[in-house]
Amino acid sequence: GENVEQHPSTLSVQEGDSAVIKCTYxxxxxxxxxxxxxxxxKRPQLIIDIRSNVGEKKDQRIxxxxxxxxxxxxxxxxxxxxxxxxxxxxxxxxxxxxxLTFGKGITLSVRP
Amino acid sequence: DTGVSQNPRHKITxxxxxxxxxxxxxxxxxxxxxxxxxxxxxxxxxTYFQNEAQLEKSRLLSDxxxxxxxxxxxxxxxxxxTEQGDSAMYLCASSSLAVQETQYFGPGTRLLVL
Numbered sequence: 001g002e003n004v005e006q007h008p009s010t011l012s013v014q015e016g017d018s019a020v021i022k023c024t025y026x027x028x029x030x031x032x033x034x035x036x037x038x039x040x041x042k043r044p045q046l047i048i049d050i051r052s053n054v055g056e057k058k059d060q061r062i063x064x065x066x067x068x069x070x071x072x073x074x075x076x077x078x079x080x081x082x083x084x085x086x087x088x089x090x091x092x093x094x095x096x097x098x099x100l101t102f103g104k105g106i107t108l109s110v111r112p
Numbered sequence: 113d114t115g116v117s118q119n120p121r122h123k124i125t126x127x128x129x130x131x132x133x134x135x136x137x138x139x140x141x142x143x144x145x146x147x148x149x150x151x152x153x154x155x156x157x158x159t160y161f162q163n164e165a166q167l168e169k170s171r172l173l174s175d176x177x178x179x180x181x182x183x184x185x186x187x188x189x190x191x192x193x194t195e196q197g198d199s200a201m202y203l204c205a206s207s208s209l210a211v212q213e214t215q216y217f218g219p220g221t222r223l224l225v226l
Contacts, residue, residue: 004154034214043116043203043217044155089154096214097143097207099168102154 002027004092006103013080015112021075023090023103030092033073034100035064038087047088048075049096080110114138116218118204124224125194132190133221137206144187145205145215146179155203155217161187162209194225 003026013019025033034049050057050064050073057064061080066073077084087107091100117136125131137144142163147155158177159169163184176194181187191198201222205215 006154032214036217043219046214046216049214091154097209099145099157099160100147100155100215101157104152105154 002030002092002101004090004101004103006090006106008106009104010107010109012109012111015080015082015110017080019075019077019080019084019108019110021077021088021090021106021108022072023074023092024070024072025092025101026071027092027094028071029094030101032093032096032098033064033066034091034096035075036089036091036102038089038105040086044089051096077108080108082110082112084108085110116204116206116216118202118218118221120221121219122222122224124226126226127194127196129194130190130192131194131223132188133202133204133223135187135189135204135206135218137185137187137204138208138216141206141208141216142184143207143209143215144181145207146187146189147203147205147217149201149203149220150199158189191223194223196225199223199225 031052036044038044063076087105091102145160146158149155161181176192201220203220204218207215
C-alpha cells in the first residue's frame with residue numbers, strides 16, 4: 001500500500017520568512033496530493049491540493065510543487081505569520097475521492 | 113452550519129463497553145470516510161462508503177469495529193468491547209464524486225477508554 005513520509009517533523013521560522021515542508025510517497029499510482037492544516041484541538045482543514053497532471057499550484061502565500069519522477073511534493077509558505085503556526089499534514093491518494101494516506105505531520109512554529 | 117458534523121464530541125467509557133459515534137456529512141456528498149487519529153500522528157484510514165455501500169475497510173480494522181450508512185446520509189461507527197488502545201480521535205470526512213472535490217473533515221469524536 002501507499003506510504004507517505006514527511007520531513008522534518010518540526011520546523012521553526014521567523015515571522016516573514018518562508019517555510020518549506022517536504023513529503024515523499026511510494027505508490028506511483030497516486031495522483032492526488034492534498035495538504036491539510038490542523039490547529040490544536042481542531043479538525044484538519046484543506047489548504048491546497050495538487051493533481052498529478054500539474055507540477056505547481058499557487059494560492060496567495062501558499063504553493064505546492066510536485067515531482068512525479070522523484071515521487072515527492074512540497075508545500076511552500078511565504079511571508080509566514082504567527083497564525084500559520086499549526087501542524088501540517090500531507091496526504092496522497094489515487095483520485096480525490098479515494099482513501100487518503102497521511103504523513104505523520106510537521107509542527108510549524110512561526111516566531112513573532 | 114453546512115459542514116461535516118460529528119456527535120458526540122467527547123466520549124469516556126470503561127474498557128469492555130460498546131460505543132457508537134455518528135457522522136453527518138455535507139449535504140449531497142455521496143462519499144463518507146472514517147479515519148482514526150492518535151496523538152502525534154496523521155489520520156489513519158478506517159473505512160469509506162459511497163452512498164449506502166461500504167466500499168473498503170482497512171486491514172487494520174478489528175472485527176470489533178463496524179460502520180453503517182443505512183440511507184446513504186449519516187453514518188455510525190460502533191466499537192464493541194472497547195480496549196484502551198482504541199483511545200483516539202475518530203474523524204469523519206465527506207466528498208462529492210460529482211465535482212471531484214477533496215475530503216472535508218468533521219471536528220471528530222475524542223474517545224478515551226479507561
